[in-house]
Amino acid sequence: MAVLLKADSISKSFGGVNALSDVNLDIMDDEILGIIGPNGAGKTTLFNVLTGFYTPTSGKVLYRGKDMTGKPVDEMNRVGLARTFQNIRLFNAMTVVDNLVVGMHANIKQGLTNILFRNAQFKKTEKMAYDKAMEILEYLGIEDVAQELAGNLSYGQQRKVEIGRALASDPEIVLLDEPSAGMNPQEAIELMSLIKGIRDRGPAVILIEHNMRLVMGVSDRVAVLNFGKKIADCSPEEAQNDPQVIEAYLGKREDC
Numbered sequence: 001m002a003v004l005l006k007a008d009s010i011s012k013s014f015g016g017v018n019a020l021s022d023v024n025l026d027i028m029d030d031e032i033l034g035i036i037g038p039n040g041a042g043k044t045t046l047f048n049v050l051t052g053f054y055t056p057t058s059g060k061v062l063y064r065g066k067d068m069t070g071k072p073v074d075e076m077n078r079v080g081l082a083r084t085f086q087n088i089r090l091f092n093a094m095t096v097v098d099n100l101v102v103g104m105h106a107n108i109k110q111g112l113t114n115i116l117f118r119n120a121q122f123k124k125t126e127k128m129a130y131d132k133a134m135e136i137l138e139y140l141g142i143e144d145v146a147q148e149l150a151g152n153l154s155y156g157q158q159r160k161v162e163i164g165r166a167l168a169s170d171p172e173i174v175l176l177d178e179p180s181a182g183m184n185p186q187e188a189i190e191l192m193s194l195i196k197g198i199r200d201r202g203p204a205v206i207l208i209e210h211n212m213r214l215v216m217g218v219s220d221r222v223a224v225l226n227f228g229k230k231i232a233d234c235s236p237e238e239a240q241n242d243p244q245v246i247e248a249y250l251g252k253r254e255d256c
Helices: 043-050 073-079 096-104 112-117 120-140 155-167 185-201 212-218 236-240 243-250
Strands: 003-014 017-028 032-036 058-063 081-083 173-177 204-208 221-226 229-234
Touching: 003 043, 017 043, 017 204, 017 229, 032 043, 032 185, 032 212, 043 173, 043 204, 073 081, 081 155, 096 120, 096 155, 120 155, 120 185, 155 173, 155 185, 185 204, 185 212, 212 236, 221 236, 221 243, 229 236, 229 243, 236 243
Parallel strands: 032 204, 032 221, 081 173, 173 204
Antiparallel strands: 003 017, 003 058, 221 229
């Protein structure tokens, strides 16, 4: 295993309030890493720092050993990071398949002449993108809604479209922010299989999730944040038996 992404002593403050304090975290190239903690623990802030939405107050973000601290979101996406959001951010007035094609554009190289004149090369590239989008939708089990407007889908289907859009950029790491939010129990069970399948396809997965059954069921390792500090970094089994973790977030073990 190799370290793909590294949070090196990351701190982030907002108006004197420390959202993250000296967080160190390695993300390996073949794992599902769950990040858990109570509301306000700093989980989404850490996601935002890792993906370029925030610049840390101190510390570094390293990708394959290269310092990427403060690089913009599009550059982080180009090097191999793709994410979803706690609040779904789809293009609701576009079709499902077009939402995925948009997710590929960071990696699609089209010259100005091709774009202006929509020549044979332009059409060939667009068809390749469309075919790839359809393959991803088939993998997600929602190819039947490819031509539906994204805004007309059920919440669970929209979640899958957002995951599909992340996969469309051929990432090395997929970061999922509360992917089971709003899902019913059956959809959450299906999501567990999907997350494992994503890792098996190639990308490592970093997962923020409040559904303990889901996160403990899919994660190879969990990191636990509380008040912006990392208090554990261990296997799911060890986390569920760690007194600090139980006190901070999980509650009584029999409730997990």
